[in-house]
Each structure stands twice: as structure tokens, then as C-alpha cells.
Amino acid sequence: MNKGTKIAIVGAGRVGSTLAYTLAASGIVREIVLIDADRLRAEGEAMDIVHAVAFSSPVTIKAGEMVEAAGAALTVIAAGAAQQVGESRRALLQRNAAVLRGMIPEIVRINPEGLLLIATNPVDALTAIALRLSGLPSMRVFGSGTVLDTARLRAELSTHYAVDARNVHAYVLGEHGDSELVAWSSARLATVPLNEFCKMAAMSCTSEDMAAMESRVREAAYQIIRRKGATNFAIAKALMRIIEAVVRDEGAVLTVSTLVEGQYGIQGVCLSLPAVIDASGIRLVIRIPLSKDEEAHLVQSAAAVRAMLESIEHS
Numbered sequence: 001m002n003k004g005t006k007i008a009i010v011g012a013g014r015v016g017s018t019l020a021y022t023l024a025a026s027g028i029v030r031e032i033v034l035i036d037a038d039r040l041r042a043e044g045e046a047m048d049i050v051h052a053v054a055f056s057s058p059v060t061i062k063a064g065e066m067v068e069a070a071g072a073a074l075t076v077i078a079a080g081a082a083q084q085v086g087e088s089r090r091a092l093l094q095r096n097a098a099v100l101r102g103m104i105p106e107i108v109r110i111n112p113e114g115l116l117l118i119a120t121n122p123v124d125a126l127t128a129i130a131l132r133l134s135g136l137p138s139m140r141v142f143g144s145g146t147v148l149d150t151a152r153l154r155a156e157l158s159t160h161y162a163v164d165a166r167n168v169h170a171y172v173l174g175e176h177g178d179s180e181l182v183a184w185s186s187a188r189l190a191t192v193p194l195n196e197f198c199k200m201a202a203m204s205c206t207s208e209d210m211a212a213m214e215s216r217v218r219e220a221a222y223q224i225i226r227r228k229g230a231t232n233f234a235i236a237k238a239l240m241r242i243i244e245a246v247v248r249d250e251g252a253v254l255t256v257s258t259l260v261e262g263q264y265g266i267q268g269v270c271l272s273l274p275a276v277i278d279a280s281g282i283r284l285v286i287r288i289p290l291s292k293d294e295e296a297h298l299v300q301s302a303a304a305v306r307a308m309l310e311s312i313e314h315s
Contacts, residue, residue: 005029005247008069008111010103011079012036015119017045018236019078020061024049027057028244033064033072036079066103069111073279074246076239077130079103080120082230090308093122097129097312104133115246115281118143118257119239123176124305125312127257128270139281143257145272146172146180148238150255152220153182156213161203163189170194171255171288172217174271174301181298182214185291242277249279253286263287264295266302269309 007029009016013036020034036042042063049061069075080096099120107116116134118127118141127143134141149172151165158165170187174180187194198205224231245252255272263273263285276284290298 006031006033006072007243007247008033008035008064008072008075008114010035010066010069010075010077010107011120012038012042012045012063013078013082014230014232015235015239016076016078017049018232019076019119019239020045021049021052022236022240023243024053024059024061025056026240026244027059028240028247030059032059032061033068034061035064035066035069039063039065066106067110069107069114072111072114074115074117074243075107075111076117076119076243077103077126078119078239080126084225090122090311093125093308094312096120096122096126100126100129101133104130108134108136114140116141117239117242119235121176122308124257124270124272125308128259128305128309131259131270137281138259138261139283142275142282143270144176144235144239144242145257146174146176146255147242147272148235149176149180149217149220149272151234151238152217153213156216157187157189157194160209160213161189161197161201171274173255173273173294174298175305176257176272177304178218179297179301179304180218180272181294181301182210182217183288183290183294184210185294186288245277246279246281251276251278251283253277256282258282258285260285260302264290264298266299269302269306271298271302271305 012034034042034046046061046063080099118130123143131141153172154165154168157168167190171183172180189197253274257270257272259270260266274286275282
């Protein structure tokens with residue numbers, strides 16, 4: 001790990017500030033710059049986090065202007081409007097696309113060698129917009145995608161089958177949103193296919209069980225927003241996991257949102273597939289085996305993201 005690693009976070013709202021705190025407590029970076037249009041908000045969040053540093057590894061955290069993103073290994077975009085109760089992702093895109101148009105070119109000018117990680121929703125469409133605005137190679141611009149959805153799925157499977165989530169290998173693919181899909185055909189518990197594990201353990205593994213779990217994963221954000229107004233803790237942890245893979249040059253496999261260029265017959269749209277993440281960004285997008293129905297669902301998910309982008313391009 002580069003001991004001098006610097007991370008810039010644009011947006012000091014719930015997600016950005018929680019990510020800053022999570023990173024500060026993790027000890028994986030040495031400098032965090034928190035940038036927000038509301039400078040006082042950014043300063044207040046940075047001051048509060050600084051007071052917690054004495055309980056963890058040394059880290060410098062401060063509020064700054066966009067120019068201070070210079071030299072950051074990675075800039076996280078967490079700025080933008082939060083999804084409101086009952087608001088569609090298409091409506092949210094209309095509000096947040098303008099936010100990216102106002103900042104991505106400036107960030108790239110200030111920090112041309114850094115990576116861009118998009119956390120603002122709807123993340124797949126906004127990742128595509130950020131990629132287009134940046135002019136950077138696709139390996140250096142990616143979104144949080146379904147990293148959190150995949151964690152939610154593994155938590156569901158862990159609870160249902162009483163197996164440590166770290167030994168559950170299953171992915172949510174496609175759009176981070178209503179058209180996402182669970183790749184059940186490749187799901188494994190301790191390297192054993194899900195159906196075989198169910199037989200071995202004499203446990204229920206019906207289509208109803210899987211449909212219920214998939215529904216809870218897909219609806220999780222809506223349920224949380226309905227209760228507390230926004231999601232912040234789990235997405236911050238998901239973002240930190242992606243940053244950790246970059247900072248430590250891990251080669252970790254994570255379902256980030258990235259430009260798909262031919263996998264499953266999909267071309268020119270950003271959505272989530274398993275990808276190898278290291279210090280260079282996305283080193284490789286992995287084409288895992290899917291059933292015919294799953295491939296068809298993934299193609300439909302790509303079409304949904306493309307239609308969302310087209311809806312604002314022609315509006």
C-alpha cells in the first residue's frame with residue numbers, strides 16, 4: 001500500500017461524510033479531502049471526523065476546494081440529490097446528470113492521472129455520463145454498481161442457510177436498480193452449487209425462497225429510504241471496499257458498474273459485471289457462465305439503462 005495515498009470525496013452529504021468517516025477509521029489511506037458546494041458543511045464534517053482520529057490510525061482529513069483533488073489516487077463522486085420516497089431512478093437521473101456535467105471535466109483537468117468512482121444514483125447511467133465527460137479510458141471510470149446489492153444478497157443467503165457470508169459466492173448483476181438480476185446459476189456456498197448444498201444440508205431451496213430473497217435485495221434501498229430517508233452506512237462500506245482494492249492493488253473481484261464491450265452481446269452501456277479491480281482501475285471484466293434466462297434478463301437490464309440515458313438525451 002502507498003502510505004501517502006490520498007482520496008478526494010466530492011459531496012459531504014450522508015454518503016460522502018459517512019464514507020469519509022469509514023475511510024478515516026479504516027487506516028487504509030493517509031489523506032482525505034472532503035469537497036462540497038456547502039463549504040461550511042464540509043468543514044463541520046471534517047472537524048467532527050478529525051476528533052475521532054485519536055482512536056484509530058493516523059490520517060489527515062480536511063475540507064477543501066475542487067483544486068485540492070489534485071494528486072488523489074481516486075476521486076469519489078457522492079454529490080447530487082438523494083432519491084426521495086417514491087421517486088423513480090429516471091426522475092433522479094434528470095436531477096443528477098447536470099451535477100456531473102458541472103464537475104467531471106474540472107476534476108479531470110485538475111487530476112488527470114486519478115481514477116473516478118461514481119456513487120451518485122442512478123449510478124449506471126451516471127457512470128456512462130461521467131465516462132463520456134471525462135474522456136478517460138473506461139478502466140479508470142467506474143461506479144459502485146451492484147457491490148452493495150451483492151453484499152445484501154450474500155447476507156440474505158448467509159442468514160437463510162446459516163453459512164458465514166464470507167463463504168457465500170453469489171452476484172447481483174446488471175443495473176443497480178429495478179432491472180437487476182441475481183445470477184442464481186453461478187451461486188455457490190463454500191464452492192458448492194446452491195442446489196447441491198441444499199440437498200447436502202437438507203434445507204429448503206425452492207424457487208419461492210430464491211424469489212423472496214431476490215425481492216428483498218431489490219427492494220432494500222426503497223425500504224430503508226421509507227424508514228430513515230436515505231441509505232448511507234452500507235454504501236459507504238461498499239465504496240470503502242472498492243477503494244481498498246485500488247489502494248492495496250488487490251486484484252479483487254467486485255461487481256462495479258463499468259462499460260460493457262461485447263460481453264453477452266451487450267455493447268456500449270455501463271452496468272455491473274464481476275471485474276478485477278487493482279491500482280490501475282478495472283483490469284478485467286469477467287464473463288461468468290449464466291443460464292439462457294439470466295443472459296436474456298441481463299440484456300433487458302442493459303436496455304433499461306440505455307433507455308434511461310436516451311430519455312435525458314432527447315429531453
